Amino acid sequence: MTLILPTTQLPLIDVFAVEDDSAQVTWRRLPDGHLTALVENNEQDLGASGRPGAAELRGLQPGVTQSVDLLVNGLITAQTSVCTLPATSASSTKIATISDLHFGETGFGLIKQLRDHGAGPDPYPLRCARSAARDAVEWGAELLIIKGDITCDSRPEEWEMFDDFLADVSIPIMAIPGNHDVVNQLGSRDCTEELQRRSLFPQPVTQRDIGGIRIVAVDSTVPGRSWGNIGRWHNEIREAVDTDQPAMVFTHHHLEERPIPCFWPLGVRYLDGIRIVDSLLEANPDLFLSSGHTHRNRMRRRRSAVITEVSSTKDYPGVWAGYVLSTTGVRQVVRRVSDPDSIRWTDHTHAAVGGVWGRWSPGPLDQRSFAHEWTRSYKVSPTRVQSQTPPEVWPI
Ligand SMILES: [Fe+2]
Ligand SMILES: [Fe+2]
Incomplete structure:
Protein backbone atom coordinates (compact mmCIF):
# COMPACT_ATOMS: atom_id res chain seq x y z
CA MET A 1 0.00 0.00 0.00
CA THR A 2 1.26 3.43 -0.82
CA LEU A 3 0.32 6.80 0.59
CA ILE A 4 1.44 8.65 -2.51
CA LEU A 5 -1.56 9.59 -4.63
CA PRO A 6 -1.65 11.29 -8.04
CA THR A 7 -3.90 14.03 -6.69
CA THR A 8 -1.34 16.55 -5.56
CA GLN A 9 -1.33 19.15 -8.28
CA LEU A 10 0.41 22.47 -7.83
CA PRO A 11 -0.86 25.54 -9.66
CA LEU A 12 0.91 26.13 -12.95
CA ILE A 13 2.64 29.15 -11.49
CA ASP A 14 2.90 30.16 -7.85
CA VAL A 15 3.90 33.52 -6.42
CA PHE A 16 5.75 32.05 -3.48
CA ALA A 17 7.43 35.15 -2.02
CA VAL A 18 7.02 38.90 -2.28
CA GLU A 19 9.06 41.82 -1.08
CA ASP A 20 8.75 45.54 -1.76
CA ASP A 21 10.39 45.49 -5.18
CA SER A 22 10.73 41.81 -6.05
CA ALA A 23 8.89 38.51 -6.01
CA GLN A 24 9.77 34.85 -6.37
CA VAL A 25 7.66 32.80 -8.76
CA THR A 26 7.91 29.02 -8.80
CA TRP A 27 6.43 26.42 -11.08
CA ARG A 28 6.12 22.71 -11.39
CA ARG A 29 4.87 22.31 -14.92
CA LEU A 30 6.02 24.65 -17.65
CA PRO A 31 7.08 23.59 -21.12
CA ASP A 32 10.80 23.47 -21.78
CA GLY A 33 12.04 26.63 -23.42
CA HIS A 34 13.05 30.19 -22.70
CA LEU A 35 11.07 31.96 -20.01
CA THR A 36 10.28 35.65 -19.97
CA ALA A 37 7.93 37.68 -17.81
CA LEU A 38 5.83 40.68 -18.73
CA VAL A 39 5.22 42.73 -15.60
CA GLU A 40 2.83 45.54 -16.48
CA ASN A 41 4.26 45.26 -20.02
CA ASN A 42 7.91 45.46 -18.89
CA GLU A 43 9.75 42.38 -20.16
CA GLN A 44 12.15 40.44 -17.92
CA ASP A 45 14.36 37.55 -19.00
CA LEU A 46 14.04 34.64 -16.53
CA GLY A 47 16.21 32.07 -18.33
CA ALA A 48 15.31 28.45 -18.98
CA SER A 49 11.87 27.31 -17.90
CA GLY A 50 12.34 23.57 -17.41
CA ARG A 51 10.46 22.03 -14.54
CA PRO A 52 10.17 22.53 -11.71
CA GLY A 53 11.89 25.86 -11.11
CA ALA A 54 12.02 29.28 -9.51
CA ALA A 55 12.74 32.76 -10.83
CA GLU A 56 12.94 36.27 -9.52
CA LEU A 57 10.84 39.20 -10.71
CA ARG A 58 12.73 42.42 -10.06
CA GLY A 59 12.11 46.13 -10.24
CA LEU A 60 8.50 45.90 -9.06
CA GLN A 61 6.54 48.84 -7.65
CA PRO A 62 6.21 48.70 -3.83
CA GLY A 63 2.81 48.24 -2.26
CA VAL A 64 0.74 47.67 -5.42
CA THR A 65 -0.78 44.77 -7.32
CA GLN A 66 0.81 44.14 -10.70
CA SER A 67 -0.20 41.72 -13.44
CA VAL A 68 2.36 39.20 -14.63
CA ASP A 69 2.36 37.21 -17.87
CA LEU A 70 4.84 34.36 -18.19
CA LEU A 71 5.90 33.46 -21.71
CA VAL A 72 7.70 30.34 -22.86
CA ASN A 73 9.39 30.89 -26.22
CA GLY A 74 7.30 34.02 -26.67
CA LEU A 75 3.93 32.37 -26.01
CA ILE A 76 1.89 33.36 -22.98
CA THR A 77 1.82 30.23 -20.81
CA ALA A 78 0.67 31.48 -17.42
CA GLN A 79 -0.82 34.61 -15.94
CA THR A 80 -0.87 35.78 -12.36
CA SER A 81 -0.60 38.92 -10.28
CA VAL A 82 1.83 40.07 -7.60
CA CYS A 83 0.92 42.28 -4.65
CA THR A 84 4.17 43.70 -3.31
CA LEU A 85 4.87 44.79 0.24
CA PRO A 86 5.30 48.46 1.17
CA ALA A 87 8.79 49.92 0.83
CA THR A 88 10.98 49.82 3.92
CA SER A 89 13.56 52.29 5.10
CA ALA A 90 16.47 52.61 2.70
CA SER A 91 18.79 52.04 5.64
CA SER A 92 18.41 48.38 6.52
CA TRP A 374 7.77 48.21 15.59
CA THR A 375 5.56 49.85 18.19
CA ARG A 376 8.29 52.25 19.28
CA SER A 377 10.46 54.59 17.23
CA TYR A 378 14.16 53.86 17.27
CA LYS A 379 17.05 56.15 16.49
CA VAL A 380 19.80 53.58 16.31
CA SER A 381 21.15 53.45 12.78
CA PRO A 382 21.43 49.97 11.37
CA THR A 383 25.01 48.74 11.44
CA ARG A 384 26.55 46.15 9.27
CA VAL A 385 27.78 42.87 10.70
CA GLN A 386 31.33 43.61 9.73
CA SER A 387 31.35 46.77 11.84
CA GLN A 388 30.66 44.76 14.98
CA THR A 389 33.20 42.66 16.77
CA PRO A 390 32.77 39.10 15.58
CA PRO A 391 34.57 36.39 17.48
CA GLU A 392 37.65 35.42 15.54
CA VAL A 393 36.48 31.83 15.42
CA TRP A 394 33.39 32.49 13.33
CA PRO A 395 33.73 30.98 9.89
CA ILE A 396 34.01 33.94 7.54
FE1 LIG B 1 13.19 18.78 11.78
FE1 LIG C 1 12.77 19.20 15.24
Missing part, protein backbone atom coordinates in the same frame (compact mmCIF):
# COMPACT_ATOMS: atom_id res chain seq x y z
CA THR A 93 20.33 45.21 7.29
CA LYS A 94 19.56 41.70 6.08
CA ILE A 95 19.89 38.43 7.96
CA ALA A 96 18.69 34.93 7.06
CA THR A 97 17.68 31.73 8.80
CA ILE A 98 17.59 28.08 7.81
CA SER A 99 16.45 25.10 9.84
CA ASP A 100 15.83 21.38 9.78
CA LEU A 101 18.71 20.52 7.49
CA HIS A 102 18.63 16.88 8.68
CA PHE A 103 22.05 15.89 7.38
CA GLY A 104 22.07 12.09 7.14
CA GLU A 105 18.44 11.71 6.07
CA THR A 106 18.01 9.38 3.11
CA GLY A 107 14.26 9.48 2.50
CA PHE A 108 11.19 11.56 3.31
CA GLY A 109 7.69 10.43 4.27
CA LEU A 110 5.88 8.77 7.12
CA ILE A 111 5.21 5.26 5.80
CA LYS A 112 6.16 5.21 2.14
CA GLN A 113 9.50 7.04 1.98
CA LEU A 114 10.28 9.16 -1.05
CA ARG A 115 13.83 8.65 -2.33
CA ASP A 116 16.17 10.87 -4.28
CA HIS A 117 17.41 9.17 -7.44
CA GLY A 118 20.39 10.32 -9.44
CA ALA A 119 20.48 14.07 -8.86
CA GLY A 120 24.23 14.52 -8.47
CA PRO A 121 26.89 13.49 -5.99
CA ASP A 122 25.58 15.39 -2.97
CA PRO A 123 22.73 13.92 -0.89
CA TYR A 124 19.61 16.06 -0.96
CA PRO A 125 19.95 17.47 2.59
CA LEU A 126 23.38 18.92 1.76
CA ARG A 127 22.31 20.03 -1.72
CA CYS A 128 19.27 21.88 -0.39
CA ALA A 129 21.10 23.48 2.55
CA ARG A 130 23.87 24.70 0.28
CA SER A 131 21.36 26.12 -2.16
CA ALA A 132 19.51 27.88 0.65
CA ALA A 133 22.69 29.45 2.06
CA ARG A 134 23.89 30.46 -1.40
CA ASP A 135 20.54 32.08 -2.18
CA ALA A 136 20.55 33.90 1.17
CA VAL A 137 24.05 35.30 0.67
CA GLU A 138 23.21 36.38 -2.87
CA TRP A 139 20.08 38.08 -1.51
CA GLY A 140 22.32 40.12 0.79
CA ALA A 141 22.18 38.36 4.16
CA GLU A 142 25.02 39.34 6.47
CA LEU A 143 24.34 36.75 9.16
CA LEU A 144 22.97 33.20 8.91
CA ILE A 145 21.13 31.66 11.86
CA ILE A 146 20.71 27.86 11.82
CA LYS A 147 17.71 26.90 13.95
CA GLY A 148 18.45 23.28 14.73
CA ASP A 149 17.89 19.74 13.45
CA ILE A 150 21.22 20.10 11.71
CA THR A 151 21.60 16.32 11.73
CA CYS A 152 19.34 13.30 11.82
CA ASP A 153 20.99 11.46 14.72
CA SER A 154 24.09 13.52 15.56
CA ARG A 155 26.38 10.89 14.05
CA PRO A 156 30.00 11.65 13.14
CA GLU A 157 29.40 11.44 9.39
CA GLU A 158 26.47 13.85 9.72
CA TRP A 159 28.68 16.40 11.43
CA GLU A 160 31.25 15.89 8.67
CA MET A 161 28.52 16.80 6.20
CA PHE A 162 27.85 19.90 8.29
CA ASP A 163 31.53 20.81 7.88
CA ASP A 164 31.16 20.44 4.12
CA PHE A 165 28.22 22.83 4.32
CA LEU A 166 30.06 25.35 6.51
CA ALA A 167 33.00 25.43 4.11
CA ASP A 168 30.75 27.05 1.48
CA VAL A 169 29.21 29.74 3.70
CA SER A 170 30.95 33.10 3.54
CA ILE A 171 29.00 35.01 6.22
CA PRO A 172 29.00 34.70 10.05
CA ILE A 173 26.82 31.94 11.48
CA MET A 174 24.91 31.42 14.73
CA ALA A 175 23.51 27.94 15.39
CA ILE A 176 21.30 26.23 17.94
CA PRO A 177 20.48 22.53 18.32
CA GLY A 178 17.22 20.79 17.47
CA ASN A 179 15.71 17.63 18.91
CA HIS A 180 17.34 15.49 16.23
CA ASP A 181 20.74 16.78 17.35
CA VAL A 182 20.20 15.61 20.95
CA VAL A 183 18.81 12.11 20.39
CA ASN A 184 21.31 10.53 22.79
CA GLN A 185 21.54 7.32 20.79
CA LEU A 186 24.39 4.86 20.75
CA GLY A 187 27.05 6.33 18.46
CA SER A 188 25.62 9.85 18.56
CA ARG A 189 27.95 12.73 19.25
CA ASP A 190 27.28 15.37 21.89
CA CYS A 191 25.68 18.17 19.90
CA THR A 192 26.74 20.92 22.28
CA GLU A 193 30.35 19.83 21.97
CA GLU A 194 30.08 19.61 18.19
CA LEU A 195 28.65 23.12 17.88
CA GLN A 196 30.99 24.63 20.44
CA ARG A 197 33.96 22.99 18.73
CA ARG A 198 32.93 24.93 15.65
CA SER A 199 32.43 28.09 17.78
CA LEU A 200 28.79 28.32 16.73
CA PHE A 201 26.98 27.89 20.03
CA PRO A 202 28.68 29.69 22.89
CA GLN A 203 25.87 29.22 25.40
CA PRO A 204 22.19 28.16 25.61
CA VAL A 205 21.03 31.77 25.29
CA THR A 206 23.29 33.67 22.92
CA GLN A 207 22.79 37.27 21.89
CA ARG A 208 24.29 39.72 19.48
CA ASP A 209 23.24 43.06 18.06
CA ILE A 210 22.96 43.74 14.36
CA GLY A 211 21.24 46.51 12.46
CA GLY A 212 19.93 48.05 15.67
CA ILE A 213 18.19 44.77 16.55
CA ARG A 214 18.97 42.37 19.43
CA ILE A 215 19.26 38.82 18.10
CA VAL A 216 18.76 36.07 20.69
CA ALA A 217 19.31 32.38 19.88
CA VAL A 218 17.87 29.98 22.47
CA ASP A 219 18.47 26.25 22.94
CA SER A 220 14.96 24.80 23.32
CA THR A 221 15.98 21.13 23.28
CA VAL A 222 15.43 18.50 25.98
CA PRO A 223 18.07 15.77 25.60
CA GLY A 224 16.55 12.52 24.36
CA ARG A 225 13.11 14.09 23.79
CA SER A 226 11.42 15.46 20.70
CA TRP A 227 9.49 18.24 22.41
CA GLY A 228 10.96 21.52 23.63
CA ASN A 229 11.33 23.60 26.74
CA ILE A 230 12.44 27.21 27.13
CA GLY A 231 11.15 27.83 30.66
CA ARG A 232 14.50 26.93 32.21
CA TRP A 233 16.06 29.87 30.33
CA HIS A 234 13.27 32.32 31.16
CA ASN A 235 15.45 34.71 33.15
CA GLU A 236 18.28 34.63 30.64
CA ILE A 237 15.95 35.27 27.67
CA ARG A 238 14.17 38.09 29.48
CA GLU A 239 17.49 39.68 30.36
CA ALA A 240 18.58 39.41 26.72
CA VAL A 241 15.46 41.11 25.30
CA ASP A 242 15.36 43.78 28.02
CA THR A 243 16.97 46.38 25.79
CA ASP A 244 16.12 49.66 24.08
CA GLN A 245 15.98 48.03 20.67
CA PRO A 246 13.66 45.49 19.05
CA ALA A 247 14.45 41.85 19.82
CA MET A 248 14.25 38.75 17.64
CA VAL A 249 14.27 35.42 19.45
CA PHE A 250 15.09 32.24 17.52
CA THR A 251 14.43 28.72 18.83
CA HIS A 252 14.18 25.29 17.26
CA HIS A 253 10.86 24.34 18.82
CA HIS A 254 7.66 26.20 18.05
CA LEU A 255 5.40 27.52 20.79
CA GLU A 256 2.21 25.46 20.92
CA GLU A 257 -0.85 27.49 19.86
CA ARG A 258 -3.35 25.64 22.05
CA PRO A 259 -3.39 24.01 25.50
CA ILE A 260 -3.96 20.65 23.81
CA PRO A 261 -1.65 20.12 20.81
CA CYS A 262 -3.58 19.32 17.64
CA PHE A 263 -0.74 18.31 15.34
CA TRP A 264 2.61 16.60 15.36
CA PRO A 265 5.41 17.29 16.28
CA LEU A 266 5.12 18.58 19.81
CA GLY A 267 6.77 21.91 20.57
CA VAL A 268 7.04 24.04 23.68
CA ARG A 269 3.99 23.51 25.91
CA TYR A 270 1.29 26.16 25.48
CA LEU A 271 1.39 27.54 29.01
CA ASP A 272 5.18 27.48 29.11
CA GLY A 273 5.49 29.39 25.83
CA ILE A 274 2.70 31.90 26.37
CA ARG A 275 3.86 32.68 29.89
CA ILE A 276 7.30 33.49 28.58
CA VAL A 277 6.08 35.55 25.62
CA ASP A 278 3.94 37.65 27.99
CA SER A 279 6.87 38.08 30.32
CA LEU A 280 9.18 39.09 27.47
CA LEU A 281 6.61 41.61 26.23
CA GLU A 282 6.74 43.30 29.63
CA ALA A 283 10.45 43.81 29.06
CA ASN A 284 10.22 44.65 25.36
CA PRO A 285 7.07 45.29 23.29
CA ASP A 286 8.93 44.89 20.01
CA LEU A 287 9.39 41.17 19.94
CA PHE A 288 9.68 38.82 16.97
CA LEU A 289 9.98 35.08 17.62
CA SER A 290 10.70 32.43 15.01
CA SER A 291 11.21 28.67 15.11
CA GLY A 292 11.66 25.59 12.93
CA HIS A 293 10.78 21.99 13.93
CA THR A 294 7.29 21.83 12.37
CA HIS A 295 8.65 21.94 8.80
CA ARG A 296 5.81 24.28 7.91
CA ASN A 297 5.31 28.06 7.46
CA ARG A 298 2.95 29.93 9.74
CA MET A 299 2.64 33.34 11.41
CA ARG A 300 0.51 34.51 14.30
CA ARG A 301 0.50 37.42 16.71
CA ARG A 302 0.15 37.71 20.45
CA ARG A 303 -0.37 41.31 21.54
CA SER A 304 2.50 43.21 19.87
CA ALA A 305 4.63 40.11 19.33
CA VAL A 306 4.97 38.28 16.01
CA ILE A 307 5.52 34.50 16.16
CA THR A 308 6.53 32.60 13.02
CA GLU A 309 7.40 29.05 12.05
CA VAL A 310 9.58 28.51 9.00
CA SER A 311 9.87 25.17 7.24
CA SER A 312 12.82 22.99 6.38
CA THR A 313 15.40 23.51 3.65
CA LYS A 314 15.01 19.95 2.37
CA ASP A 315 11.34 19.01 2.14
CA TYR A 316 8.44 20.71 0.45
CA PRO A 317 8.41 23.60 -0.08
CA GLY A 318 12.15 23.69 0.82
CA VAL A 319 12.89 27.21 2.03
CA TRP A 320 15.05 29.73 3.82
CA ALA A 321 13.85 32.93 5.49
CA GLY A 322 15.20 36.43 4.99
CA TYR A 323 14.70 39.33 7.38
CA VAL A 324 15.13 42.97 6.40
CA LEU A 325 15.82 44.85 9.62
CA SER A 326 15.30 48.56 10.02
CA THR A 327 14.60 51.06 12.77
CA THR A 328 10.95 51.16 11.77
CA GLY A 329 10.19 47.46 11.39
CA VAL A 330 11.13 44.08 10.03
CA ARG A 331 10.15 42.31 6.83
CA GLN A 332 10.12 38.52 6.69
CA VAL A 333 10.31 36.78 3.35
CA VAL A 334 10.33 32.99 3.04
CA ARG A 335 11.79 31.85 -0.28
CA ARG A 336 12.15 28.45 -1.86
CA VAL A 337 15.65 27.16 -2.54
CA SER A 338 16.23 27.88 -6.20
CA ASP A 339 18.88 25.42 -7.37
CA PRO A 340 17.19 23.25 -10.03
CA ASP A 341 18.39 19.94 -8.55
CA SER A 342 17.23 21.00 -5.09
CA ILE A 343 13.81 22.29 -6.10
CA ARG A 344 13.27 19.15 -8.17
CA TRP A 345 13.66 17.13 -4.97
CA THR A 346 11.61 19.42 -2.72
CA ASP A 347 8.82 19.46 -5.29
CA HIS A 348 8.90 15.66 -5.32
CA THR A 349 8.26 15.64 -1.56
CA HIS A 350 5.02 17.57 -2.14
CA ALA A 351 3.43 14.12 -2.56
CA ALA A 352 4.43 12.82 0.89
CA VAL A 353 1.74 11.57 3.27
CA GLY A 354 -0.66 11.04 0.41
CA GLY A 355 -0.25 14.62 -0.78
CA VAL A 356 -1.33 16.09 2.53
CA TRP A 357 2.21 17.34 3.09
CA GLY A 358 2.12 19.55 0.00
CA ARG A 359 -1.02 21.25 1.23
CA TRP A 360 -0.06 21.49 4.90
CA SER A 361 3.51 22.71 4.87
CA PRO A 362 3.63 25.88 2.70
CA GLY A 363 1.20 28.06 4.69
CA PRO A 364 -0.41 31.14 3.09
CA LEU A 365 1.69 33.75 1.30
CA ASP A 366 0.81 36.51 3.75
CA GLN A 367 2.15 34.39 6.62
CA ARG A 368 5.45 33.84 4.78
CA SER A 369 6.05 37.32 3.37
CA PHE A 370 4.95 40.28 5.45
CA ALA A 371 6.10 43.55 6.93
CA HIS A 372 5.80 44.30 10.63
CA GLU A 373 6.22 47.74 12.17
